[in-house]
Amino acid sequence: MTLITHQNARGGARSGAGRKKGSSVYGETTQVIRVPESMIPELKNLLQQRQRQSQQTPVSFETFRPDRDAPKTALPLFSGKVAAGFPSPADDYIEKTLDLNELLVQRPAATFFVRAEGESMLGAGIHPNDILVVDRSLEPVTGKIIICALNGELTVKRLKSERDVIVLGAENPAYPDIVVQDGMDMVIWGVVTNVIHSV
Amino acid sequence: MTLITHQNARGGARSGAGRKKGSSVYGETTQVIRVPESMIPELKNLLQQRQRQSQQTPVSFETFRPDRDAPKTALPLFSGKVAAGFPSPADDYIEKTLDLNELLVQRPAATFFVRAEGESMLGAGIHPNDILVVDRSLEPVTGKIIICALNGELTVKRLKSERDVIVLGAENPAYPDIVVQDGMDMVIWGVVTNVIHSV
């Protein structure tokens, strides 16, 4: 009696224990769905691919560290034509995998982001509220789109030059170019390398 | 007694009776299968298509249900708006560092990228060679920009509806809208959440 009690004495509450959410083979919750029989084979095929895909990109959302330590999340990039029928991220169509930090940030120490305002650069694909990726280590040369503080106001414009003066060009006919003259306080912050637009 | 017997006298064998095999909406027997949640929307889409193929009923756009996923808002990068009167040193105003993967990819398992081709979506800020961030777990509702395979070709268009038909709208006057008709093979891959544009 005492022995048995002793052997079973490891029990008790285990709050916090339990299988983790998203621990399925696909890395997300699942659902049952009824499909026509003829779809089963190709569906199973696709599911296998999903399984492989989720296994090779384990992702942690916990990160609040600086850019440099961000986890590498390689995701598939598609291109071109695809076969009719089931939309499958089949390995056949994966051009390459992509890490957005890697793609957009060459020099983390010299890179920052700004949210764009106004419509003066629509022609360059910069819309209000877009996030601009800015590299300060790039030299602001004519033709580049730059972020600058002009008389204390932050603006994004295309850097141009006419004769001896610097011109900040808008890419929208409705907005005038700005000629930078003596006495104006202009500081260039960096060169815009990418625009992230939310649809 | 006799009355009851009389009333129940319609019983007896009914060989040959019963629902016909293959009388499902797909014209064939079905099976349940468990799939990751992010596949459900596209799967349902495909199932609808199968249904249409087997029975010549017109397209019903009501099956596009409202988006269940709450839209996430990107965090500001600078304290306050960077409007007029912006002071100088950049670093002081950076609110927090930003992980682009975190910002642009809500569900890694359900996200992929496509490189845009053509100029039909210039109005939506999508330029040739831009990289589109696509979330397949978002339900394609009217007004969203979607990636779909139309007769085997991958295209990006805005999902619209006119009367009872699905319309794939271009955002460039030079390009026509596409009306999806019976017999066309359209499969929606996902909803475009962001556009990455290289300046």
Added chain:
DNA sequence: TTACTTTAATAATGTACACTTTTCAAAGTG
């Protein structure tokens, strides 16, 4: 006969749930 009603047969459909797997804190051990 013809049109309608009732009943039995049978498949479709969706979901509940039993069973499995994974994870982790508590208890035990040395």
Added chain:
DNA sequence: CACTTTGAAAAGTGTACATTATTAAAGTAA
């Protein structure tokens, strides 16, 4: 203190089954 063992907790997984829909036969009435 570090390690092992245990079993509770919680989610994953597949399938059984209750429900619904459809069909043909049988019955009824005009």
